[in-house]
Amino acid sequence: MKVSAMRSEDNKKITETGPGTPGGNWMRLYWQPVALTEELDTDRPVVPLKVLGEELVLFRNEDESLGLIDRRCAHRGADLSLGRLEDGGLRCYFHGWLYGGGGQCLDTPAEPVSSKLASKVRIKSYPVVEKNGIVWGYLGPGTPPELPALDCFAAPEEYTFAFKGYLDCNWLQALEVGIDPSHASYLHRFEEDDDPEDSYGKQFRNTSLGTELPMTKILREYGRPQILNARTEYGQRLVALRKLDQDGLDGSSTHVRITHQVFPHGITIPLSSTMAITQWHVPIDDSSTYWYSMFTALDEPVDKAVMRAQRLEGITLPDYKPIHNRANQYHFNPEEQKTETYTGLGKDINVHDQMAVEGQGYIYDRSNEQLSSSDRAIVTYRRMLLAAIDTVAEGNSPDTLLTDSAEVESRGPIPLDGIGPTGEWEDFWAQAISDLRKASPWASELRAALSTGPAGVPGSVLEPDPSLLTDAYDLTADGR
Numbered sequence: 001m002k003v004s005a006m007r008s009e010d011n012k013k014i015t016e017t018g019p020g021t022p023g024g025n026w027m028r029l030y031w032q033p034v035a036l037t038e039e040l041d042t043d044r045p046v047v048p049l050k051v052l053g054e055e056l057v058l059f060r061n062e063d064e065s066l067g068l069i070d071r072r073c074a075h076r077g078a079d080l081s082l083g084r085l086e087d088g089g090l091r092c093y094f095h096g097w098l099y100g101g102g103g104q105c106l107d108t109p110a111e112p113v114s115s116k117l118a119s120k121v122r123i124k125s126y127p128v129v130e131k132n133g134i135v136w137g138y139l140g141p142g143t144p145p146e147l148p149a150l151d152c153f154a155a156p157e158e159y160t161f162a163f164k165g166y167l168d169c170n171w172l173q174a175l176e177v178g179i180d181p182s183h184a185s186y187l188h189r190f191e192e193d194d195d196p197e198d199s200y201g202k203q204f205r206n207t208s209l210g211t212e213l214p215m216t217k218i219l220r221e222y223g224r225p226q227i228l229n230a231r232t233e234y235g236q237r238l239v240a241l242r243k244l245d246q247d248g249l250d251g252s253s254t255h256v257r258i259t260h261q262v263f264p265h266g267i268t269i270p271l272s273s274t275m276a277i278t279q280w281h282v283p284i285d286d287s288s289t290y291w292y293s294m295f296t297a298l299d300e301p302v303d304k305a306v307m308r309a310q311r312l313e314g315i316t317l318p319d320y321k322p323i324h325n326r327a328n329q330y331h332f333n334p335e336e337q338k339t340e341t342y343t344g345l346g347k348d349i350n351v352h353d354q355m356a357v358e359g360q361g362y363i364y365d366r367s368n369e370q371l372s373s374s375d376r377a378i379v380t381y382r383r384m385l386l387a388a389i390d391t392v393a394e395g396n397s398p399d400t401l402l403t404d405s406a407e408v409e410s411r412g413p414i415p416l417d418g419i420g421p422t423g424e425w426e427d428f429w430a431q432a433i434s435d436l437r438k439a440s441p442w443a444s445e446l447r448a449a450l451s452t453g454p455a456g457v458p459g460s461v462l463e464p465d466p467s468l469l470t471d472a473y474d475l476t477a478d479g480r
Contacts (some may be wrong), residue, residue, distance in 0.1 A: 005383070006366035006473055013171050014385050015363050017283045018053035028140035028394040029050060030264045031403055032145055033280050034058060034068065035135045035294035035302045036164055039318070046090070048081035052139060053285045057081040058128070059101070061088055064416040067101025074105065082232070099123060133162030134292055145401065151261070151414070152278045152294040156442050157239035158301040163311050164292045166321040167354060170363045171265060171283040174291060177353050178279065178379060181240035181257065182374040185223035188354045189342035190216045201271075201295075201307045203349040208255060209273035209418030209432060213244075218255050218263050221246055225257075229377040229463045231384065235261040236401060236463075238377045243422055254422040255290070258429055261381055263388070263400035270417040274299040274436060287362040290320070299442040314348055324351045326358060371466045379466040383473060 015025040031478030032051055035058050035201035037048050048071060057080050067089065071080055077095040085091075087107070087400045089100040097118075097295055098107035127138045152160060175184065180285035188203075193214040196207045208215055222242035228240045238259045238385050245251035260268040265281040279293040297303060302317045315322055324330040329478060330345050337344030345351045385451040388398035420428025437443045466472045 001416070005369055008367045008388055010473060011366045013389055014382065015172050016286050017171065018286065022389045022393050024052055026398065027283070029262050029392065029398070030140070031138050031144065032282050033134045035476045036162055036292075037133045039134060040135070041399055044085055046081055046085055050284045051137065052283050053463065054139065054465045056126070057090065058135060058156070059090055059303060060086060061101065066128045066130065068126045068128040069099055069101065069103045072123070072469060073097055074123050097121070099111060101125065129414040132157050132160040132294060134294060146252045150268070151276065151277060151443065152296045154446060155296050159289045159297045159442060161302040161304045161307045162293065163308065164290050164320050165315060165350060166319065167289040167291060167357060168287075168326060168362070169358045169360065170286055173357045173360050173364045174289045175265050175267070176378050178269065179259070179261045179377040180374065181227050181238055181279060181377070182223070182225055183261070183356070185219045185225070186342055187218050187356055190196050190347070191340055193217050197479040200303070201310050203271060206272040211419040213419070215417065218242060222255065226456070227374055227376050229380055230370070231380065231463070233400065235263045236377060236380055239425065241425060244419070252422055254420050254425065256420050256425045256428060257417045261377065267416050270415040271295060273418065276415050298436055298443055299477045314350065324350065324354065327414050330355045371472055373465045375466050376463055379472050380463045386473065408474055
């Protein structure tokens, strides 16, 4: 039985995020990462941006205040990103008009001294905050919500590290690879296991909590995970279970990998037993994306120099674009593909994901796909996304728009990669997370995140297998 594919009009609705689009109106209700703090650590802290199809400029004044304003001067459209950073704002090089961080025109020096023109001129501006290495902008209407109390925001700055990268495709396919648990056994398969002692800062290279088994070995040898997912207030929880019953193992233990999708376009996944990655996928426009990652350690301060050096090897500055790309076929090596990796693209996980999502095209057409049981979380997200966009179009607030920080803090999301008793993954997860947080110098007092159990909402209903549905996008099944 073939599952009905997504309708073309729905695919358009969930991929387009420009000004005035239904998807854009929905996404603008959330804070968006717009730059790394390090991008402003220059002699001239001015950064041109494009976010959700809008051309903006970010700058830092001498008093350390930030401004996020329209990139075009109101006078005759000159590019303010090349203006003069002085006198508490950005001054246009064309006729000297000066703009403050709130978009107000502060000076029109070419006008008569008695002119009141400046007081009548204002360009678009947006609220902006800075948190643990990422600058956030709120491009929506009204008062912005609080940033949710995720671990990456609650942790002291020295326990976090932030970075970004570019993807030459739509934001949604960039996100979807992160909520697809089975792909790791194939796209990220290594035929040989690295030394776990050399795993710092590298995805899937460490051992899983509670064992000496490398994650790469588990993923390689157990390619049919049982996948469970359930909706939560922040998005959804994903569980991938791999019963360890090969190479003399009796199946009494199971590899448990817990990840989360956090609305609007974030994921939270484990890097190691004590470090998590929270990653957002921010539309530049409808055919290009920046991902922003924040790495958060429970046990010790992050070695930012090592983490940054690892990631600089694969990108160019100042645009953070990958060296491996469509133009050079991602430096594909067919000999390596035969003997070392599944992809032939080297050992950088980001390059694997990049090729997979860019290979779907600039804007993937979901009206021609065959869904499988492994697509549970992807289909759930699309259904939630369609419902949220419709809710906003009707003038209401989506359920996943959390305005109170306690709403997130009390329910996680807390990821895990570990080995526990078969059939007892929830108890194992709760105990493992509790022990890890008790030992943390900064998270030991944050008990609210454990009060309802790290699995999210107790008693949450598991989502159905999409391969058994005749219409995976029938929202009436969700009560709409």
